[in-house]
Structure formats: structure tokens, C-alpha cells
């Protein structure tokens with residue numbers, strides 16, 4: 340019996356990847372070439388930490404919140420269900436209630452109607468009703484992953500869904516790519532870097548199908 344393969348759901352960090360309007364773009368370049376050093380090529384990066392596929396630390400939207408290096412790695416490794424909500428623009432508790440919820444799933448990844456397009460910042464996002472947070476808490480969900488740059492509207496200042504998720508003990512993974520993924524049960528690995536004091540971190544997110 341062959342094991343299922345790990346599938347990459349990460350946005351590639353290219354120099355033309357979309358960035359949050361007004362935020363620091365991503366750039367990779369060789370600071371020194373092998374020709375210059377005589378031994379090695381050495382790359383350097385500049386970037387917002389909310390770049391491509393990334394996780395938010397609570398400190399991102401709460402001055403008293405935990406920073407990325409303080410978060411338990413176990414949040415970001417384990418069983419995850421991919422749920423297809425691509426037929427709606429408003430994601431509500433009522434909608435989520437219609438799916439089959441299994442006890443051992445503590446992470447969900449939402450495949451929305453927003454097409455994966457890492458090089459373009461979307462004009463409009465599907466709406467995540469903040470009321471999904473208490474619903475997901477009831478289902479013992481600890482991590483919510485979305486295929487959009489934010490769980491709130493880009494022009495939101497109050498960040499109602501970020502705060503509602505946080506208040507219900509649910510961590511946030513943003514900008515995953517799910518267009519090539521079908522709904523079902525998976526294992527997830529999406530580990531942030533241990534950047535001391537940081538409000539977020541890019542991750543390499545991979546999933547592997549679990550046969551039921």
C-alpha cells in the first residue's frame with residue numbers, strides 16, 4: 340500500500356508576489372555572489388511578515404497578544420478538513436452547519452470562491468461572518484485556514500473576524516492555495532518561523548490526504 344503524497348498549498352515567494360496595499364513588498368536577491376566571496380552565494384530577503392501563505396500571531400491585532408515565537412507548534416501540525424464554500428460569497432454559521440463535522444478534526448481550511456492568484460491583490464473578498472468563530476469553537480476548531488489575504492475585509496479597521504476568532508481560541512492561517520484541492524480529510528503542516536517578537540510569519544503549508 341502506498342502512502343499519499345504531501346501536496347504544496349503555499350504561494351511561491353516570487354519578487355512579484357502581491358503584497359498588502361502600502362505594506363513592504365517581498366524581495367529576494369543575492370547580496371553576495373560566489374564570484375565575489377570566492378566560496379558561496381548568499382541571498383537576502385526583505386518582506387512584510389504577512390506575505391504569501393502566512394500565519395497571524397495574536398500580537399498582530401492585540402498589543403497584549405502572544406507573538407509568533409511564543410505559539411505552540413502543535414497548532415500548525417495535524418488533522419485538517421478542507422471545506423468547499425466556493426458557491427457562496429458570505430460564509431455564515433448556518434452555512435457551515437450544513438457540513439458533516441467529525442470529532443477528531445480541530446483544523447479547517449476553507450476553499451472559497453476567490454481564485455488562487457498570488458500575483459494579484461484581490462479587489463473583493465468573500466465575507467467571513469464573525470459569528471462563525473463561536474460556532475467553530477463549539478466544534479473544537481483550533482485553526483482556521485483561508486485562501487484569501489485576510490479573514491476580514493481589506494478596508495476593515497476593527498477586524499471583527501480576527502478578534503472573534505482570537506476570543507474563541509482559533510488561530511489564523513491566510514493565503515493558502517486550494518484550487519487544486521478537493522474537499523475532505525487531510526493532515527496539515529504549516530509551521531511559522533520562530534521570529535522573536537513578530538506579529539506573523541510566512542509558512543510552508545503542505546497537506547496529505549487521509550483515506551477514510
Ligand SMILES: Nc1ccccc1C(=O)C[C@H](N)C(=O)O
Pocket residue numbers: 359362387389395399488489490491513
Ligand atoms: N500588512 C498589513 C498592513 C496594514 C493592514 C493590514 C495588513 C495585513 O497584512 C493584514 C493581514 N494580512 C491580516 O489580515 O492579518
Ligand SMILES: [Zn+2]
Pocket residue numbers: 389393394395488513539
Ligand atoms: Zn496576516
Ligand SMILES: [Zn+2]
Pocket residue numbers: 395488489490501511513
Ligand atoms: Zn489576518
